[in-house]
Amino acid sequence: MKGVDLSVQLGPVTFANPIFTASGTWGYGLDFVDLVDPAALGAVVTKTLTAVPRRGNPQPRVRELRHGLLNSIGLENVGLQAFLREKLPALRERGVRTILSLAARESGEFATMVAELTRHEGWQGVELNLSCPNVAEGGLDFGRDPFRIREIVDSVRQVLPADRALLVKLTPNVTSIADLAVAAQDAGAHAISCINTVVGLEVDLETRRPVFPRAFAGYSGPAILPIALAKVWEVARAVDLPIVGIGGISSVEDVLRFLVVGAGAVQVGTALFARPTLAHDLVKELEESLITRGCASPMQMRCEELGRS
Amino acid sequence: MTDRRYGPALLRAKESVARETWVLRYDFEMGSVALPGQFAMVHPGCDELFVLPRPLSILDAGDGWIDFLVKVAGRGSRALVEADLGSAVRILAPLGRGFDLDSLACETLILVAGGVGVVPLHLAARRLVERGRPARRAIFGARAPEDLPRQVWSDGRGGDWELWVQEGAEEGDLHPGLVTEGLERALVDAADATILACGPTAMMQAVVRIGRRTGNRVWLCLEEQMGCGAGVCRACVVDLSGDPGQRVTVCREGPVFESSEIRFLAEETPA
Numbered sequence: 096m097k098g099v100d101l102s103v104q105l106g107p108v109t110f111a112n113p114i115f116t117a118s119g120t121w122g123y124g125l126d127f128v129d130l131v132d133p134a135a136l137g138a139v140v141t142k143t144l145t146a147v148p149r150r151g152n153p154q155p156r157v158r159e160l161r162h163g164l165l166n167s168i169g170l171e172n173v174g175l176q177a178f179l180r181e182k183l184p185a186l187r188e189r190g191v192r193t194i195l196s197l198a199a200r201e202s203g204e205f206a207t208m209v210a211e212l213t214r215h216e217g218w219q220g221v222e223l224n225l226s227c228p229n230v231a232e233g234g235l236d237f238g239r240d241p242f243r244i245r246e247i248v249d250s251v252r253q254v255l256p257a258d259r260a261l262l263v264k265l266t267p268n269v270t271s272i273a274d275l276a277v278a279a280q281d282a283g284a285h286a287i288s289c290i291n292t293v294v295g296l297e298v299d300l301e302t303r304r305p306v307f308p309r310a311f312a313g314y315s316g317p318a319i320l321p322i323a324l325a326k327v328w329e330v331a332r333a334v335d336l337p338i339v340g341i342g343g344i345s346s347v348e349d350v351l352r353f354l355v356v357g358a359g360a361v362q363v364g365t366a367l368f369a370r371p372t373l374a375h376d377l378v379k380e381l382e383e384s385l386i387t388r389g390c391a392s393p394m395q396m397r398c399e400e401l402g403r404s
Numbered sequence: 405m406t407d408r409r410y411g412p413a414l415l416r417a418k419e420s421v422a423r424e425t426w427v428l429r430y431d432f433e434m435g436s437v438a439l440p441g442q443f444a445m446v447h448p449g450c451d452e453l454f455v456l457p458r459p460l461s462i463l464d465a466g467d468g469w470i471d472f473l474v475k476v477a478g479r480g481s482r483a484l485v486e487a488d489l490g491s492a493v494r495i496l497a498p499l500g501r502g503f504d505l506d507s508l509a510c511e512t513l514i515l516v517a518g519g520v521g522v523v524p525l526h527l528a529a530r531r532l533v534e535r536g537r538p539a540r541r542a543i544f545g546a547r548a549p550e551d552l553p554r555q556v557w558s559d560g561r562g563g564d565w566e567l568w569v570q571e572g573a574e575e576g577d578l579h580p581g582l583v584t585e586g587l588e589r590a591l592v593d594a595a596d597a598t599i600l601a602c603g604p605t606a607m608m609q610a611v612v613r614i615g616r617r618t619g620n621r622v623w624l625c626l627e628e629q630m631g632c633g634a635g636v637c638r639a640c641v642v643d644l645s646g647d648p649g650q651r652v653t654v655c656r657e658g659p660v661f662e663s664s665e666i667r668f669l670a671e672e673t674p675a
Contacts, residue, residue, distance in 0.1 A: 122636035130410050142636070150651050157631050157639040159456045164631070171638045171651070316455045345451055368632045369447050369457050371410060371496065 099385045100392045101378070103137065103360045105337050106285025108219050108260040110137040110192055110360065113393050114350070114378045117341050117364030118143050118196035118224060118264075119168065121374075123182040128189070131375045138192040140362060141178070143224045145198050146208055148174035158297050158306055163318035163343075164365050165295050167307040170198055175208055179215050187217025194262065198224040202243055206250040213256055220260030223247065226268075226291040238266045238291075241278035248282035262339060264288035267319075267326050273333035280334045288339040288362065289330050290323045316365040317343045324356050331357025331401050345373070347380035354396035407435025410496040415487050416469065421553035422546075424476040425520070426485040427463065432470045432495050438462040439502025440528035441602075441625045441660040444470065445633035447494040448483040458484070459630045459655070461523040461602075462498060463556070464530070470497065473553060475520045499633050500659050503528050503600060503623060509535050511598045514590050515542040516583050516611055518603025522556070524625045524660075525602055529562035538563045540597055541590040545583035545607070548572045584610045591618055598623065612663045622663040628654040643667040 101112035115138040116124070124139035133139050151171025158165045173181070178195075186193045195218055199205045209221055225238035225247070237243045248263060255261055263279040265272055267290040276287045292313025297306040306312075323342025330338055340358030344350060345366040353361045363374045370376070381393070390396055413430035421427050447457035458480045463471040476482050484493070503524065509532060517525040522544050529542050545568040546552050557565055566579065566586055573580035584607070591597060595618070601611040602625035615622035631637035635656030642658070644650045645667045652658070663669045 120637065122634075126634050126636050129408055150648075151638060151641070154641070155629060156641070157456075157629060157637070159454075161453065162455070164455045166631075166637075166639070168638050171641070317452070365455060366451070368637055369451060369455060370494065371632070371634065 099382050099390065101382060103337070103393065105220065105260040105262065105339070105360070107258050108285075110219075112137040112378050112381070113360035114374050114381065115140055115194070115339065115360060115362045116367065116374050117362035118222065120364040120367045121371075123178065123186070124191050124193065125182060125185055127371050131372050132189075133186070134190040134192070135378065136192070136374055137360060137378075138194050138219065139186070140194045140222055141182075141196050142172050143170050143196040143198045144172050144175045144178050144208075145170060145200075146175055146204055148172065148177065153308060155306060158312070160297065160318070163314050163316035164368075165297050165307070165312040165314055166292070167309055167312040175211065179212075183215060183217050193218045194220040194222050194260070196222045196224050196264070202237055202247045203250065205247050206254050209251050210254045213254065218259070220262060220285075221251070221255070222262040222264050222288055223251065224264050224291070226264055226266030238275070239269050241274050244275055244278040245282040248279050248284050252283040260285045262286045262288045264291055265326075265330070266291045267322055268294045272326050273329050276330040276334045276336070280336050284336060286337045286339055286359075287330055287334065288341055290319070290326045290342050293319050293322055315343070317345055319343045320349060320352070324352055327353060327358050328356040344377075347377055347384050350377055350381055351384060351396055354393050355398050357397060357401050359394065408496060408499065409433065409435050411494065412492045413470070413495045415489055415491050415493065418485065418489065419555065421473070421555045423548075423550045425551070425553050426474050427471055427553070427556065428474055428484060429469055429471050430493065430495060431468060432465075432497070433468050434465060434470065434498050436498065438465050438498040438527070440505065440531060441502035441524040442498040442500050443633070443659065444472070444495050444497030444499060445630070446472070446484065448480055448487070449491065449493045450483070454480055454483070456631055457494070457496070457633065459633055461520075461625070462527065463523050464527060470495070473520055473523050473556065496633060500655055501657065503625070503660050505531055505535070508598065508600070508623070509537045512594050512596055513539040514587065514594060514597045514599050515539045516587050516599060516601040516603070516607075517542075517544045518583055518607040519546060519551070521601075521603030521607070521625070521627075522553070523602075525600060526556060526562050528600060529565075533561060533563050540594045541566065541586075543568065543583050543586040543590065545569070545586070545603070549578060582610075583607065584614060587611060587614055591620065596620075601625075609669065612669045615663065624661055624663055624666070624669070626654050626659045626661060626666070628659075630655050645670045
């Protein structure tokens with residue numbers, strides 16, 4: 096049996112393997128360097144960055160449910176400038192393939208942030224977080240409107256260097272995610288990241304109120320895996336772009352499921368809290384699984400019904 | 405920087421030591437000696453049922469083993485104490501900033517513990533005895549006599565503990581009431597003492613109020629709901645004093661803080 100080619104191409108950028116970390120679940124990629132080498136992953140997607148630092152939401156911020164996790168962190172982050180100053184040089188030095196997750200207060204700000212990024216080296220792409228449910232000014236409004244998505248993606252493409260990848264992360268909390276993916280594709284996105292968290296709510300029976308002050312929170316973990324698979328399938332039938340599957344991955348079988356429904360790469364998220372080295376384990380396990388199944392590349396797991404991407 | 409290790413760990417021994425409370429010993433080798441207050445993230449091992457690992461303060465650790473005191477509080481702690489000997493969990497440890505005994509050992513110390521908050525302070529007490537600088541007084545409070553994990557200190561290596569219970573204090577050596585009464589008495593003989601405390605939030609707030617009134621410094625080991633234990637998920641944030649006051653994680657910058665560092669404790673109006 097020949098070896099497996101795990102590499103994946105997102106627009107102009109080739110990643111050595113299709114296992115990435117999901118935004119918000121592995122910090123800025125430097126927090127576990129004593130245990131694993133972040134450069135061994137296909138890419139690290141950073142915690143979402145905003146133009147100015149954000150303090151995020153008050154407590155409580157997480158609630159574990161039986162098969163998933165509700166979070167209301169509220170995009171707490173160090174801000175783009177501090178990231179570029181304090182984190183990016185270390186990532187670059189370590190050879191980490193870095194995708195910056197970006198969020199903005201208004202649609203024009205995405206392009207402004209990417210323009211700022213062009214003055215720095217050491218990153219391979221950006222992922223537009225158009226869909227965080229946990230902030231008042233909400234990416235969700237951008238993220239639910241195909242017209243706004245087209246506008247934002249177009250403005251970012253105009254300033255993005257030709258050798259960097261543009262990923263657009265979509266919310267599942269809409270009637271037709273395919274419409275959003277088509278808008279992103281039309282405006283020049285290189286890949287669709289799918290999905291962000293599912294809007295959820297938990298109740299405190301003693302106080303008879305929602306647990307989280309903002310009521311709504313983002314649901315992630317194993318419970319949302321079938322939802323994510325359905326959305327990836329829907330997007331795969333609507334666009335020709337590579338899809339980065341996200342949602343509830345905790346085993347190599349879950350990774351394979353995403354490949355079948357049309358993903359070319361995946362992001363591991365919530366499960367990293369329970370197993371900070373899981374993404375690294377999955378790189379190895381994916382290679383072994385593909386060999387066992389006689390596949391020369393992840394693409395060969397893709398369901399025939401979807402055709403070639 | 406402490407040398408974290410991460411990996412599977414087998415349950416080697418378990419002993420019921422108080423009501424719904426167990427000492428669990430796992431085979432696990434840390435890369436460095438645990439400071440009192442440092443903790444581990446322990447995942448019960450069944451990924452289908454538990455999305456998050458559980459933060460457990462380190463009771464003690466040695467060559468290839470680590471001990472925790474676990475009081476059943478939910479389904480995660482229930483799974484840990486009901487697991488069979490030889491079953492596996494996953495441990496990431498040691499984590500966080502513990503009590504800095506190198507500097508604290510030079511001071512007169514009073515330890516105040518409530519409930520499972522005894523864990524970091526019992527380890528501190530033992531380390532202080534080993535240094536030949538035992539705490540001036542160690543005070544432990546629980547709801548009732550059956551909540552006192554006496555075996556934990558029965559070997560005497562943590563020195564003498566003064567025991568307070570809110571109900572059922574008829575047994576010989578128990579004091580009736582709250583640990584804060586014990587603290588007030590202890591301060592009479594040790595007006596210059598530094599206080600180390602860990603327990604329920606209301607207890608720690610009461611200790612901080614006493615310390616502020618009497619001018620004694622208070623170091624606390626905080627508890628907060630955690631996701632990762634490593635500072636990345638930002639679940640366990642707490643605001644430091646100051647304006648606007650840095651927002652830090654209990655898991656990485658803590659769990660041990662000086663009380664004036666923490667806004668919600670420093671700014672609380674005296675009762």
